[in-house]
Amino acid sequence: MIRTITKSLLVFSFVALLGCGGTGGLILTPVENIDAVPLKISELTEAEKKNWGHLDLASDTIPGMSVDKAYAEIIKNKKGKKIIVAVLDSGIDLDHEDLDGVLWTNSDEKPGNNKDDDNNGYVDDIHGYNFLGESYNEQLEYVRMLRLNIGDQTTLVKAKAKLDEEYSSAQQNKDRYEQILQAVKNADKEVKAFLGKESYTKEDVMGMEASTEAMQRNKSVLLQMYSFKESIPEVIEELEDGITYFTEQLNYNLNKDFDGRKIVGDNPYDYNDTDYGNGNPNNRVDDESHGTHVAGIIAAERNNGLGANGVANNVEIMSIRAVPNGDEYDKDIARGIRYAVDNGAKIINGSFGKSFSPNAQWVYDAIKYAADNDVLFVHAAGNDGANLDDPANPNYPNDQINNGAEFADNVITVGALDPKYGSELVASYSNYGKINVDIFAPGTDVYSTYPNNEYEYSPGTSMAAPAVSGVAALVWSQYPDLSAKQVKKIILNSGLPVKTKVVLGGDNTKSASLAEISTSGKMVNAYNALIMASKVSNGQLQL
Secondary structure (H helix, E strand, C coil): CCCCCHHHHHHHHHHHHHCCCCCCCCCCCCCCCHHHCCCCCCCCCHHHHHHHHHCCHHHHCCCCCCHHHHHHHHHCCCCCCCEEEEEEECCECCCCCCCCCCECCCCCCCCCCCCCCCCCCCCCCCCEEECCCCCCECCCHHHHHHHHCCCCHHHHHHHHHHHHHHHHHHHHHHHHHHHHHHHHHHHHHHHHHHHCCCCCCHHHHHCCCCCCHHHHHHHHHHHHHCCCCCCHHHHHHHHHHHHHHHHHHHHHHCCCCCCCCCCCCCCCCCCCCCCCCECCCECCCCCCCHHHHHHHHHHCCCCCCCCCCCCCCCEEEEEEECCCECCCCHHHHHHHHHHHHHCCCCEEEECCCECCCCCHHHHHHHHHHHHHCCCEEEEECCCCCCECCCCCCCCECCCCCCCCCCCCCCEEEEEEECCCCCCCCECCCCCECCCCCCEEEECCCEEEEECCCEEEEECCHHHHHHHHHHHHHHHHHHCCCCCHHHHHHHHHHCCEECCCCEEECCEEEEEECHHHHCCCCEECCHHHHHHHHHHHHCCCCCC
């Protein structure tokens, strides 16, 4: 499921307040002791906010990936080889002004003739494939398992208990949001009348001499809301988004009687039932923005004067629509991975995940297939602020079973970073784990493409994963002789090590170093990755 849309993470922050993933001298940056870098005291400028993931820790005191430094000092005007990156996600706005020039196009397929011209098994797949048909809303996997009675009794009992808990929580949060929204709207109306103006600032509210208990309450309500947003209209919009989020949970994700797959026409639990979907991997509604945002982080056209710059400069994006507004089906993910591999992708970005996976082996086999064909799979760690090494916190797909040895050498699982270096470096929502998370990358409030030629900030490990996919594409483009296994090792080994303790899951009583919560103990760095890739490529370094 896509759990990284802005509204869902902000929703949880509202609830909380009102709850009423040795280089032997190779690395040239940062300074020898990264932990001596001074903390950035001033707020990020607007330009820094929009580009923080591309900045350099040593020179900017912002924990980005040194992408701008890599272009300025290493890549310069070198183009490299074109790399196809598959975005296995919710579909992409294929007409977006910052993406239309970087789309993968199947030149062997003739558009619109309803024929499989290239005999690859997919009709009219010009820019990718759509495994969801016209469906959009979906249940969570464990709810579907309950509806269809899939799984052993122990699993079903666990699923039932989880559903009861989650449904009750969603209902309570929806009710709470509605109450808060009404209180804010009432306070907004009364304060406008009191001040005699239709718009006001936080300073106006702070300066109010409220003479009545009711007006003091209105003042208190609004001042509390300013801790979330800079204006009350923005607060109202976020609250309304929150109500929509919980309503969708109740109506679709957690509704045991809902069947979002019915209009697709296949049996999603029969892997051999393959006659479904279509060749249009565009997003279906404006809210289906996740894939567009992910694609922009990887490959939004660089330096074209438009809204955002992608990490990689010589890529083609293949759109594979397989993740609905709810949990993805194992069949769609497995077939999506195989589609990407068979049609030339070198990197697959998977910014999704779920805690139940009844047909996980289908996906495992597809990941192995990708590994056998030298394709890298980059996966988001998830946004529960949890330790994935704990068996109680499963996150599918992964590259090992029950914390055992990796069954494939082509998977990178990515946790998320905040733009603030220091103890709060790891995002409070980011999952972590010495075994299950490989490395960390910028994920919070990342600026990228949205449908209809829009641009927005969005947080999540879903944003960190494409940052790594972009770095992988950048490295592979310049050094195409490398293998997927080598690219993975380069990214993990060339990252910046952080020894200082970071807060885990937003709990100030829990802290650890990156080495204790990830395989690499590092955060991704494009500049260093290119240096290391050069040495591996010319035989100076063995991995």
